[in-house]
Amino acid sequence: MDNEMPPQPAAEGCGHNETRRNFLKQSSLLTALALAPGPILKAAEAELDETVAAAFEKVPLKLDVNGKKYKLSVEPRTTLLDLLREQLHLTGTKKGCDYGQCGACTVHVDGKRVNSCLTLAVMQDGKKVTTIEGLADGDKLHPMQEAFLKHDGFQCGYCTPGQIMSAVACIREGHADSEGEIKEYMSGNICRCGAYPNIVAAIQEVKSGGQKV
Amino acid sequence: MKEQLLQDGKAVGDRLSRVDGRLKVTGAAKYSAEYELPGLVHGVLVGSTVAKGRITSIDTKAAERAPGVLAVITHLNSPKVPGFAAKSNPDEPPTIGQPLRVFYDEKIYFNDQPIALVVADTLERARYAARLVKTQYAAEQHRTNFEANKSRAFLPTQAKRNPKSAQNDYTRGQADGYQNAPVKLEAEYVHESEMHNPMELQSIIAHWEAPDRLTVYDKVQAVKGTQRAFAKDWGLPEDHVKVIATFVGGAFGNGLHNWPHETAAIIGAKVTNRPVKVVLTREQMFTMVGYRPKTWQRIQMGATKDGKLVGISHESVGQTSTYEEFTESTVQQTRMMYAAPNVSTRYRILGLDISTPIWMRGPGEATGAFALESAIDEMAHLIGMDPLEFRLRNHTDTDPEKNKPWSTKYLKECFQAGADRIGWNKRQLKPGALREGDWLVGYGMGVGTFGANRGSAKARAALLADGSVVLQSATTDIGPGTGTAMVQIASDALGLPTDKIRFELGNSLFPQAPSQGGSSTVNTVGSAVNDACLALKKKLQELGGTSFANVQPEQLTLTGGQLGLKANGGPRMSFADLRKANNGQDIEVTIESKPDGSTRQNYSMYSFSVHFAEVKVHTMTGEVRVTKMVSCADAGTIVNQKTAGSQMIGGAIGGIGMALTEGAVMDDRFGRYVTKDLADYHVPVHADAPPVEVFFVNKPDTLVDPLGTKGIGEIAIIGVAPAITNAIFNATGKRIRELPITPDKVLLA
Structure with a gap:
C-alpha cells in the first residue's frame, strides 16, 4: 500500500504522534547506552529502564482501519489483535487463543483474511484493515451478517465476528462452491457452541444469492 | 407484521431471531474483558x-523493575482476603472443601496454580514481566495418575454426612441382582478429562470504585452468586459488590x-488502586477453570433372552482435587x-493433585x-436384539427409583421420530x-x-413512557x-x-x-x-379504573400504545393516561416466582x-466420520424453535467431541497436561460437523x-457419545470403551 500517505492528524485518542526521525534519535541514544561503561548503566538503572523501554517500545505505524486512518506509535511486540482491542478499542475482533488456532481474531488485511493474533501490528504499516465493525454499510448489515441472523449461525456470539470475516473471505476466495468445500475452508474458525451447520447454511445462502460480498 | 403474529398466534413457538443478534x-456485544475504564491496567x-x-x-x-510494572503480588505481599480465614472448614454446597485461596500461603496443590500476579500499564509489559518472576519449590511427590490411585477413591463427605444425599449408594430390589440373569455382561468405561474451552477466554475486570465498593465485569454464569461470594470474601454488604456479565462468550x-x-x-x-483486567491464556483454561473430570465406570448388567432387564449395577469413580470434593450425578440415569x-449404584470420588473440576454440559x-x-447396546447385541427394541421392552411409564408418575414422558415418540429420520x-x-x-457404515x-x-426467581417489569x-x-x-425466549414469553403474557419488549440480564443490580x-x-x-408480566x-x-374492572386479564392487550381488549370495541386507555393515574411514574412491578x-x-x-448417529469408519486408517445425526427431545414447550434447535445441534456436536476427539x-x-491448546486438544471444527436433524x-x-x-441444554449432549460409540460398534464390530475414540484405538481394537 501507499507509504506516502499524506500527513494526517492522529485519530482521536490513538496514542502519540511520533515520527521515524524521532525513533532514530532514540535509537542513537540506545547505541550510546550500549557503549557506556557498566557502572554508569547500573547507577542509572531504574530511570534508564523506562527511557530505554520507551525508545524500544514505540514504532511509528500508519494504518487504515475500517476506512479511518490512524497514525500510531506502538510497541513492536504488540499484535494486530491487541492493538485493535486494547488501544483502538475495536473489541469486535476477539481473542480466543493467541496462537492462530481458533480464528476468533480473523480480520481482513488488504482484503485477505488474517489471524490478527499471529501478526504483529508493525508488520501492517500502510495496510488496510477491515474488522467486523467495518463490515456493514452504515446501518445496513452486510449480507453475511444478515444470513447469520437468519440462520442462527451463532449462540454465545464470541466466535461470530471471526466466523463472519472468514465466511466473507471464503466466498471471495472462491472456496464456497459446495458444503464440503465451505466446511474445509472454514475449519480454522472454531465455534464451541457448535453452530457449524447453521453457519454453513448462511454461507451457502449468501453465495447462491449472488450478492457482492 | 408482529402485530399480525400476535393476532394469529403466540410469540412462544415462533422462530424469532435473537433479540441481541445484531x-x-x-x-x-461487549464481553467481560471489553469494557473501557479510565486508568485500566493489565494483570498476568x-x-x-x-x-x-x-x-x-x-x-x-x-519483574518489579521491568518497565510499566505497578505491582507483583504473591503470597508474601498479598493483602489478606478477610473471607479466606473464615473458610478454614467451609461446608458450602455443591462442593465441599476449600476453594483455592489464591496468594494465601506457600502451598501448591496443582501444576499451574496461580502463584503471582504481575500488574503493568500495558498487556505486553505485564506479560513480559511475568516471565521474570523466579520461583523455587520444595516439591513433594504428586499424585496425578488416576489408574494408579483409583483404590483411594472415597464416598463424598456430603453423602457421609447426609444419608439422604443422592451421592450415597443405592439399591432397589436385590443388591447386584443382575447376577441371577441368564445373560450377563460386565464392562468398564473410561473417559479422559474434558475441558469446557468456551471460545471466550475466562476474563475479569476488577474495579474498586471506593475502598468498600467493588465492581467486577466477569465471565460468570451467576451474577448474584458471584456477588455473594465476593461480598463474603471481602466482608462487604452484598449491595457493595456489583457483578456485570451482560454477554458471556x-x-x-x-x-x-x-x-x-x-x-x-x-x-x-x-x-x-486501578481497575485490573485479567484475561487467562488458553493454556490456563486447561488448569485454572475446571473441567469434566476423568471418570472410570463399571456396568454389570443381566437380562433375559427375550430382552427383559433383570438388573444393573453401576459403579463410578470421578476425579476431583485434593482441596475440594466435586461431585456430579453420574449414576442417576x-x-x-x-x-x-x-x-x-455406587459413586466415589478420587482426589488428585490437579485443580478442581466443575460441571460441564x-x-x-x-x-x-x-x-x-453403551452397556444397553452391548446387552442388546448379546441377546441378538435390535437395541431400539430392547429399550422399548424395558421402557417404564413410572419412575422406578422414586415410584412416582412422570410429569410427562414422550420418549417413545422421540424413538419413533429419530428412527424414521436416521x-x-x-x-x-x-x-x-x-x-x-x-x-464401514454403522448406526x-x-x-x-x-x-x-x-427454582425461585424474581423479575421486574416496567411500562415505560414510550409504550x-x-x-x-x-x-x-x-x-x-x-433474552429472546424471555421476550417471547413476555409478549404472550402481555x-x-x-x-x-426488552429483557435485561447479567447485572447483579437486577432482581434475584x-x-x-x-x-x-x-x-x-x-x-x-x-408472572411479572401478568402482575404488570x-x-x-387497576389503574384503568372501573371500565376494566370486570375483564379477564388474558383478554387485555397492550397494542397501539393503549390498554384495551382483544375483542373489537370495548374500553381503551392510553399509556399516557395510565401513567397519569400512576402519578406520572413508570408503572412497574417486581415479583418472585416459586415452584x-x-x-x-x-x-x-x-x-x-x-x-441417533450414522458413522463411517475407514478400514485402513481407523478414522471415524459422523455423517449424520438426528437428535430428538421431549423438552416440553419449545419457546423458540430456531434457538432451541441450535442448542440441540450444538449439544450433538459437543458430543462428537466427547466421543471422538x-x-x-x-x-x-x-x-502437567501435555494438551494445553486447541492444536493439541481437539474440539470439533466445521469439517467434523455433520448435518444434525432436530425433532x-x-x-x-x-x-x-x-x-x-x-429444559434443553443438557439433554442436547447426554446420550450423544454412546450413540456414536454404538454406531462404531455396529460399523466395525469393535467395542471401544475408552473415550475419545481416536483412530489408533479403532485400529488396535
Missing part, C-alpha cells in the same frame, strides 16, 4: 511449575464456580431410565449415559455388514435424561438465547409485540435469579417473567432425549412450570 454480528498470572509442594522462594525483583459450566484468577484480579485492583427390578449424566447406554431400518443387526468402498443410538428443574416494556432479572445468557445452569433458566426465570397487566387494569412444592413432590420430572493428556511425571415433541408439561417447558 449486537453479536456487528461486534458491538504466573503459574506454579510443580504439582505439589511448597514455594521456598519467589524472586520478584526483576460460552461457558458450558465453567462459569458456575468462582476461580482463583477472579480473586487475583480483585487483589490486584486493591493493591494498585441408571436408577430411573429402565424398568429393571434390581439396580445398585450434561454434567455427570453425560458421563453416566456413556456407560449405561433411517434405522438400514441398520443391520450383525456388525460390519454395511460397507461403502473403504468405509447407533443413545438416550439422555436430565431433571426438569425449576415499551422493560423486564429485568439477574440471570445470564451463555449462548442459548435467554399481549404486546416482541419488538416493544439463580445461575444459568442445569437446563433450568426458562423454567425458572421464564416463569418469573411470565393486573396493575394496569409449587407439593406438585414437585408428587411427580418425577425429567426432560428426555434420544440421539476430546481428552486431556496428563504427563504424570510432571503432573421436538413440543408438548407442554405444565406440572414443571406454567409455560410447560422442561
Whole structure:
C-alpha cells in the first residue's frame, strides 16, 4: 500500500504522534547506552529502564482501519489483535487463543483474511484493515451478517465476528462452491457452541444469492 | 407484521431471531474483558511449575523493575482476603472443601496454580514481566495418575454426612441382582478429562470504585452468586459488590464456580488502586477453570433372552482435587431410565493433585449415559436384539427409583421420530455388514435424561413512557438465547409485540435469579417473567379504573400504545393516561416466582432425549466420520424453535467431541497436561460437523412450570457419545470403551 500517505492528524485518542526521525534519535541514544561503561548503566538503572523501554517500545505505524486512518506509535511486540482491542478499542475482533488456532481474531488485511493474533501490528504499516465493525454499510448489515441472523449461525456470539470475516473471505476466495468445500475452508474458525451447520447454511445462502460480498 | 403474529398466534413457538443478534454480528456485544475504564491496567498470572509442594522462594525483583510494572503480588505481599480465614472448614454446597485461596500461603496443590500476579500499564509489559518472576519449590511427590490411585477413591463427605444425599449408594430390589440373569455382561468405561474451552477466554475486570465498593465485569454464569461470594470474601454488604456479565462468550459450566484468577484480579485492583483486567491464556483454561473430570465406570448388567432387564449395577469413580470434593450425578440415569427390578449404584470420588473440576454440559449424566447406554447396546447385541427394541421392552411409564408418575414422558415418540429420520431400518443387526468402498457404515443410538428443574426467581417489569416494556432479572445468557425466549414469553403474557419488549440480564443490580445452569433458566426465570408480566397487566387494569374492572386479564392487550381488549370495541386507555393515574411514574412491578412444592413432590420430572448417529469408519486408517445425526427431545414447550434447535445441534456436536476427539493428556511425571491448546486438544471444527436433524415433541408439561417447558441444554449432549460409540460398534464390530475414540484405538481394537 501507499507509504506516502499524506500527513494526517492522529485519530482521536490513538496514542502519540511520533515520527521515524524521532525513533532514530532514540535509537542513537540506545547505541550510546550500549557503549557506556557498566557502572554508569547500573547507577542509572531504574530511570534508564523506562527511557530505554520507551525508545524500544514505540514504532511509528500508519494504518487504515475500517476506512479511518490512524497514525500510531506502538510497541513492536504488540499484535494486530491487541492493538485493535486494547488501544483502538475495536473489541469486535476477539481473542480466543493467541496462537492462530481458533480464528476468533480473523480480520481482513488488504482484503485477505488474517489471524490478527499471529501478526504483529508493525508488520501492517500502510495496510488496510477491515474488522467486523467495518463490515456493514452504515446501518445496513452486510449480507453475511444478515444470513447469520437468519440462520442462527451463532449462540454465545464470541466466535461470530471471526466466523463472519472468514465466511466473507471464503466466498471471495472462491472456496464456497459446495458444503464440503465451505466446511474445509472454514475449519480454522472454531465455534464451541457448535453452530457449524447453521453457519454453513448462511454461507451457502449468501453465495447462491449472488450478492457482492 | 408482529402485530399480525400476535393476532394469529403466540410469540412462544415462533422462530424469532435473537433479540441481541445484531449486537453479536456487528461486534458491538461487549464481553467481560471489553469494557473501557479510565486508568485500566493489565494483570498476568504466573503459574506454579510443580504439582505439589511448597514455594521456598519467589524472586520478584526483576519483574518489579521491568518497565510499566505497578505491582507483583504473591503470597508474601498479598493483602489478606478477610473471607479466606473464615473458610478454614467451609461446608458450602455443591462442593465441599476449600476453594483455592489464591496468594494465601506457600502451598501448591496443582501444576499451574496461580502463584503471582504481575500488574503493568500495558498487556505486553505485564506479560513480559511475568516471565521474570523466579520461583523455587520444595516439591513433594504428586499424585496425578488416576489408574494408579483409583483404590483411594472415597464416598463424598456430603453423602457421609447426609444419608439422604443422592451421592450415597443405592439399591432397589436385590443388591447386584443382575447376577441371577441368564445373560450377563460386565464392562468398564473410561473417559479422559474434558475441558469446557468456551471460545471466550475466562476474563475479569476488577474495579474498586471506593475502598468498600467493588465492581467486577466477569465471565460468570451467576451474577448474584458471584456477588455473594465476593461480598463474603471481602466482608462487604452484598449491595457493595456489583457483578456485570451482560454477554458471556460460552461457558458450558465453567462459569458456575468462582476461580482463583477472579480473586487475583480483585487483589490486584486493591493493591494498585486501578481497575485490573485479567484475561487467562488458553493454556490456563486447561488448569485454572475446571473441567469434566476423568471418570472410570463399571456396568454389570443381566437380562433375559427375550430382552427383559433383570438388573444393573453401576459403579463410578470421578476425579476431583485434593482441596475440594466435586461431585456430579453420574449414576442417576441408571436408577430411573429402565424398568429393571434390581439396580445398585455406587459413586466415589478420587482426589488428585490437579485443580478442581466443575460441571460441564450434561454434567455427570453425560458421563453416566456413556456407560449405561453403551452397556444397553452391548446387552442388546448379546441377546441378538435390535437395541431400539430392547429399550422399548424395558421402557417404564413410572419412575422406578422414586415410584412416582412422570410429569410427562414422550420418549417413545422421540424413538419413533429419530428412527424414521436416521433411517434405522438400514441398520443391520450383525456388525460390519454395511460397507461403502473403504468405509464401514454403522448406526447407533443413545438416550439422555436430565431433571426438569425449576427454582425461585424474581423479575421486574416496567411500562415505560414510550409504550415499551422493560423486564429485568439477574440471570445470564451463555449462548442459548435467554433474552429472546424471555421476550417471547413476555409478549404472550402481555399481549404486546416482541419488538416493544426488552429483557435485561447479567447485572447483579437486577432482581434475584439463580445461575444459568442445569437446563433450568426458562423454567425458572421464564416463569418469573411470565408472572411479572401478568402482575404488570393486573396493575394496569387497576389503574384503568372501573371500565376494566370486570375483564379477564388474558383478554387485555397492550397494542397501539393503549390498554384495551382483544375483542373489537370495548374500553381503551392510553399509556399516557395510565401513567397519569400512576402519578406520572413508570408503572412497574417486581415479583418472585416459586415452584409449587407439593406438585414437585408428587411427580418425577425429567426432560428426555434420544440421539441417533450414522458413522463411517475407514478400514485402513481407523478414522471415524459422523455423517449424520438426528437428535430428538421431549423438552416440553419449545419457546423458540430456531434457538432451541441450535442448542440441540450444538449439544450433538459437543458430543462428537466427547466421543471422538476430546481428552486431556496428563504427563504424570510432571503432573502437567501435555494438551494445553486447541492444536493439541481437539474440539470439533466445521469439517467434523455433520448435518444434525432436530425433532421436538413440543408438548407442554405444565406440572414443571406454567409455560410447560422442561429444559434443553443438557439433554442436547447426554446420550450423544454412546450413540456414536454404538454406531462404531455396529460399523466395525469393535467395542471401544475408552473415550475419545481416536483412530489408533479403532485400529488396535
